[in-house]
Every structure is written in C-alpha cells, then in structure tokens.
Amino acid sequence: MVDLTEKTLGIKRVFEGRALTLDVAEIELPNGRRSVREFVRHRGAAVVLGERPDGQWVLVHQYRRAVEETLLEFVAGCLEEGESTEAGAAREMEEESGYQVLSLTRIGTIVPCPGYSEERLHLFHAAISQEPQAPRPDFDENLVVTVMSAEEIDTAVDSGIMIDAKSIAAWLMWRRKKAAALL
C-alpha cells in the first residue's frame, strides 16, 4: 500500500488544563500540501470487563459532563505515569468498584478518537472477587457501581441503553473471542 505518513514540521502546545493537554502539529502530506492537526495528548487508559465467580459483571453508571448524560460503562481509567497496562487495569477496578482483580486476560488495544486524540485503550477481561471492599474513587468521580448478567449487557447494547463506544467494542470483541475460543 502507498505510504500515507504525514511529516511533522513542528509542534506547539496550545492548552494545558487540569486533565487535558492539546497540541497542534504542522504537517506535510505525502502530496506536499501542508496543514495542521490539533489533538489531545493522552497517556492511555485501561478498560476492564470484570466478571465475578457467579458469572455476573461489574459496570458503572457514570455522569459524563461532556455529553450531559449518565452512561452505562465498564470500569475504565487513565494509566498513571510509568504504570503498566495490567497494573492500571487492576488499580482502576479496585479503586472504582472495590472488587479485587484475581487475574487479567488481554482482549486487545483500540483507539477511541484517532481524529483528534492520541489515546489508546487497553482492553482486559478480569476475573474478580465475589464481594467488593469499599471503592476509593477520585474525589470528583461521579459514579455508581452496578452488577449485570451477560444477557442484560447484550440487551443494553442492542437496545441503545449502552452507547459508550469503548464499552461496546470491548464487550463485543470479548463475546466474539469467547465464542470462537480465540482467547
């Protein structure tokens, strides 16, 4: 295939906030034309499908100001500096939900917003404890933990109750791989 790589001529930081950092890259296309690409810097995040020994799944209802809705999502959160994706996945599950991670299986890595964010999402299945300890969410995380069956999650995807792309992609990738014994 033809090489579509864009040459970066320069890069400038244009915003640095509490959670978001924005850069603008001046680029040259393969055809020689120049343009700019504005994008969010991101350390990456983990998404965790937590399954209890009884076959029930742990999710969260989380209010998301950006879309002004409370969403049904799997547990997810940003990696800390220098943290492995596995350590981040286990930490996020324990902090957000209180459930302990017993073992992790990697599902894959996806990009949620390649048009304007460098974020990569590392997807995991986690075997978790049957009972939670007290969760320890960040001071401004605004969520409630919920427990659902696989059939209830399928219905949430099919009916449009679950609209979070990372949660849908992670769940359906897991379902496919389980069905095909790819994991």
Next chain:
Amino acid sequence: MVDLTEKTLGIKRVFEGRALTLDVAEIELPNGRRSVREFVRHRGAAVVLGERPDGQWVLVHQYRRAVEETLLEFVAGCLEEGESTEAGAAREMEEESGYQVLSLTRIGTIVPCPGYSEERLHLFHAAISQEPQAPRPDFDENLVVTVMSAEEIDTAVDSGIMIDAKSIAAWLMWRRKKAAALL
C-alpha cells in the same frame, strides 16, 4: 437510580482552532463538591458501513497524525451545520469513496470519548453503487479507499489489524443485529 447530574456553574472557551474547540465547565457534583470538566465541542459525525451489490464492503486506510498510524476505518466524517445525520452519511460516503448511497439503515448512536468530548457518532449501513465515481476528499484528507469481504473485516477485528473503536463497534453491532434479525 440516584441522580448523578452535575450542575454547570459556568463555562469558558479556552481554545478555538481550525478543527477543535475546547471548553471548560465549572461544575458542582451531587455531593456539593466542585470541580472542572474540560471537553471538546463537536457537531457530531456519521459512520457508514457501505455494502456493494456484490456483498463487498468499502473502507478507507487513513493516516491519523494523533496516533501516528495509518488506520483501517469505515467511512466517517463530521456533520455540517444544520445537516441531518442521513444527509451527512450519504455525503461523506460519496465524497470520501466516490460510491453513491442508494439507501441507509440506522444502526445506532454511540459516543467515542465521553470523558472529554461531546461527539456523538451516528452509525449507518448503506447500500451503495457497485462502481465508484471519482472521490472528492477534503484537501487535507489523507486516505486510500479499499474493498473487503465480511470475513476479511472479521479477521481484521479479531487479529488487531482494525483498532478504530467506532469502526469495530459499528461493525460488530451490525453483525449482531443482522444475526438476530433486529434490523
């Protein structure tokens, strides 16, 4: 369920670039604590699974500077001001690929980045023409159209060749709904 809605106390524009606009909202959580939410403003976009009469699918290889990779994606693009999601889907398919849209079926709506973007993605299946006209991409769109079978797309998802979350979610939602005759 408990109401998790965050009260917006104020909102400020902090960056307005060529393609991205960033706002910061000062918010009050249900427990009375205050914080800020930084997020990308977005008009919404359409994602189109284009299927030719011969059962082959139209996708694009597109270089994405934010992740510094050429990605395999379904056709997608931002809605124009005042444009319906259907009109946007048909326009993007014709501009990016050159294929004509004969009919559209709505698959659903998802949010790719609810933590820091208000973007909503409207997912469609499109019955398209067998042969393309000349595409008319934006001057700085950097992509190559490709044609694949359903089996090749499944393999791309399972093997990690396709990592674009919106494309994976749209494709697997479509596969599920077709299998279950939900559409």
